[in-house]
Each structure stands twice: as structure tokens, then as C-alpha cells.
Amino acid sequence: MSEPQFELKVEGNSGELLFNGPWQLASKGTAPFSVIAKQLARHDLQQLRVTIADDCQWDSRLSAVLLSCHNYCTEQNIAFDGSKLPQGAQSLLKLATAVPTRQQSKPQQPGFNPWRALTSGMQKMLGFLGFLGECAEATGKLLVGRANMRFTDLGQFLFLAGPQALGIITLLSILVGMILAYLGAVQLRLLGAEVYVADLVAIGMVREMGALMTAIIMAGRTGAAYAAQLGTMQVNDEIDAVRTLGISPMEFLVLPRMVALILIMPLLVIYANILGIIGGAIVGLGMDISFLQYVEQSRQALDMTQVLSGLVKAVVFAALIAIAGCRAGMSCGRDSAAVGQATTKAVVTAIVYLVISDALLNILYSEMGI
């Protein structure tokens, strides 16, 4: 006999439930209480006596069944008699039933409630608008020189967002330049106008890809870092601590991050543009376009308006990444899982903002005839 077993004997209205075999966590076989309950339900019982065979080995596995059995009896108004159980099992059962099971009220209705979804959506919108308002207020204070921002913090964030990101931006920009060049080369070769690859790469990088690629890297790198930093500060009570010191967390924590990103992004984008053009030139060398010829062609293709239009994008993207990251961090919950969610949210919302704003800016530019 190596499996947990039970036996139910019924005489009239009283039953006796006998457990035998090994009722241990390590023993094999399955004997959930539902099986016992089915048997119990077949009889119309008034009282139930529970006993254990003398050689029965037991541990929590039996205790759990005993508790379910006890609760079942209470529900069905059956008198539960556990006095024949071993002393240990009786005390454990007494301990487990000392505090009545709390009737759990589900905190949220399972079904989809459109009204609730609408109000919570509205609340999130309002929260976001409030955040934007506070951002604007803090920026205004910064412009008149009254913001509570530590410039050492700003320096640190500039370093983290700028020089530290150069490696990955170098790699990706050269590759994006090369991709654009190959893409153009295939088409332009048909027309015998390979030299215009330089124009395509230059305009593509400067107007679009330089800013967008850098922004996506920064969203994954810096935006996520901002959300994680602020989220962890929320968990550690640090943001509450800032508030209790009478300091606005917006000016003290969000502003330096935002300003650092806005200052550094245009520089990174210029760097990315140059490297992208170099990447295109490398492909150009393979198509018998000399480096000097390529650079000259690129120079003719570009003018100041195009460079500036890319830099305006850079600034807009930087602000959006910082807003997405800081907003996610500041509204983070108070456990470690929430920090992870905040980080994810920061990156996803940043990328959504980037693509939408890029589309809007392109429409605007084309309306303006740039």
C-alpha cells in the first residue's frame, strides 16, 4: 500500500472516514478532497467522525485534506468529530480553523465595464495633461532662473546621455548610411545615375534617418533608464522625501533629465548624420565613386534648411522621449514589478510618440515647402 487512501463507512446518518496509507507530500498517487467530497455528498450525513489508521504516515498533505473536510462539514451542517485524530493533527486543525476564512470580495468585477474603462482612461489623460502642465511650469521657472535644479545633476545626465551613447550610435549610423546607399544603388543603377546615391544618403540621413534612429536608440537607452531611475526612487520613498523637503520633484528630478536630453540630442544627431554619410561613402567606393566626389555630391545635395529641419526633429524627439520616460517613472507603482512595467511603458510610448510626431513634422514640412 504505497498510495494515500481513504475509506468511508456509513451507518444511517453518521459516517466514519478512515485515512490509511502514506499521506505525505512525497508519496505518490492523487487524492484531492474533491474525490472525498463526491463520496460524502452521496450520503445524507448528520455527523462525520474522522480517524487515521495506526500505521498511517501523515504530514501537511493530510492536514490540508482535513481542513477541507472540516470546512465542507461546516458548510453542509455536518457535525465534524476529529477527536480520534492524533494529537498533532488535531492541534494543527485547530490552528488552521482558529481564524474564520475571510469572505473574499473580488476587488474588480471580472467583466469589461465600459464606463469604468472610460473614466479610468479619462483620469490617465488628465494625469498626463497635469504632468505636461507641471513640465511647462518647471521649464518656465528654469528660463527665468528660479528652478530648483542642481547643475551637477545636469552635468551627470549630459554625460550619461551623450558620450556614453556614442559607441552604439557610431555603429548604427554607419550601418544605416550603408543600408540607404545599397537601397538607392539598386534603383539608380538602372538609370545609370549611381552618383546620386550620395544625394539620397545625405538627404535621407539628414532629414529623416539620423534623427529617427538616434531617437530610437535614446528611447531604449536613456528614456528607459529615466523611467527605471525614477521608478526605483518611487519605490524607495525618495520622491516622497523630495516632496517633504519642500522641493518640487518636477524641477529637481525631471527637469535636469529633460534638459540634458534636449541639449545632447541635436549634437548626437549631427554626429549620426556625418557617420551615415561616411557609411554611404564606403558603399560608394565599391561602386567606383571616389570619396571626394561623393562628399562633393553630398555637399551639393544639402542645404542649411534641410540640416535645420533634421535638428528641429531632434529637439522635438528629445523632449518626447524625456516626457515619456519621466512620466512612466513618476507614475510608477511601489513594487519591483511596477518598475519593469514603467520601463517597458517608457520605451513603447516613446516610440509611438516618435513615429506620430515624425509623421506630423513631415506633413508640416511639406506644407511649408521645405
Next chain:
Amino acid sequence: MSAADTKHKAHIEVTGLTMAYGDTLIQRDLTFTVNRGDIFIVMGGSGCGKSTLLKHLIGLLQPAAGEICYNGVSYFDASARQQDDMRRSWGTTFQTGGLFSAMTLAENVALPLQQNTQLSKAEIADLVHYKLALVGLAGFQNYYPSQISGGMQKRAGLARAIALDPEVLFFDEPSAGLDPLSSKLLDELIVQIQQTTGATIVVVTHELASIFAIGNNSVFLDPESKTMLDCGHPQRLKTDSPHHQVRNFLARGKLSRGQLAHDQTDNSHREKTP
């Protein structure tokens, strides 16, 4: 009540305070007064809303109903500028210390001084050294919070909280996670700070040893009925509270079943004094 009157006695007055997170009620109808110079204990079982009450007292959370007055001025009705001034006269230590992890201890303690005073760098450095020395952390200026132990973090948090010589000092679970000796030292420190600066001190705790060692006024929050059961001196509550939950809590559950059942009639019982 005249202004002078309130200045002398009642420092913090809580009237009909109801606290809730969204639809979830935490506590309702809290009414109590903290007098100037009190060491006031907020006590109650786990999860009864002690820390939430503290967050309301320091203005981090908005009450669902009721008001909290400091020196007769309602915090939540005050203008933003008044609120800032009020906040500056408070010091708060958090359960985990709440230190800024990106700053050294010296920078942490210096921050409120830099923000709110016109002192020179050298003077601030002196003050930082003095405040850290008060909590026994002199010489740890250049350590980051992650490099010191939990107990030291709490003391460093205290150094930051008392940087501006606050009128009211709030402690959230000062002895949680500390060994008995450190928590006793922290208690002594709290009493000394009160005696030397005359500050009003509000402590959230459920450590009985601390409650009796330092408290001279208290409020008991009950998680079951979601309201306060009693307030007053902890020793008096232990012996004379009409609520058996309060006496049982303060006697560490040593009341016998009979006393729990017949708590109205049985007032003759006296526990051994600690």
C-alpha cells in the same frame, strides 16, 4: 480659541479625517490632537493604515474627508506657498530611510540646507558634520546610502530630517528591521531630540518597547472597524482603555479570555508594569 492659545497647546489637530485609496476605505472619522512637544505614537496592527495616516499628515496624500490643522491652519485649505512653508517646518524619516541613492550622505543632509537657507558652502559642510555626528555617523560624509547598513541609513535619514531644526518630526517605523540595541539607541535619540529642541514628534510604530519608552500620547487605529478606538497616554490606554483590543495590543495579547469577553466589567486587572 485664540491664536495664542493654539500656539501653546494643540499643534496638530485632526478632525473627522477619512482616508481612502480610490474606493477602498482605509480609516474613517479620525479625530485627535497632538500637543506641542508631544511624542505622539500612531499605533495599530499591521495593515491598519498607520503609514497612510502619516502620509496624510505630511501632505503627500489628500484626505477623502476631514481636515488636518497645523497651529490652527488647515493644511489642505492653505495656499501653495503656505503649504511649502509648512512643509519646511517638518522633518520626515521614511521606513527605508528615503535617502537619495545617487547622492552621498553629506549631499543628502546638505540638500535641505542648500534649498532653504542662504548659508555658505563651508557653513553647510559644518552643519552637515554636526548633524551626522548627532546621529553617530560622523566621518561617513562621502559614503553612498548603498554602502552603509540599514540601521545607518535610518540614522542618516534622521540627520537629513533634522537638518532644518524642524518643529514637527515624523518617523515611519523607526525601529523596523533594527536589532534591539540599535532600536533602543534610536529611541533614546528621539527622546533627546525632543527634549533639546522641543519639537513635536509623531512616530508610527507597533514596537511595544518603543511605545512605552518614548510615547506620551497616542492614537490606536483598528483594522477591523476601520477607525480609531482610543487616544491618550500609552500607559493609561494599557490599563484603562475601554476597548479590549487596545489593552490586548498593549499587553501583547496576554489578556486572558475572560478579560477579553468581559472587558467592561473587569477593570481591576493590572498587568505587570514593564
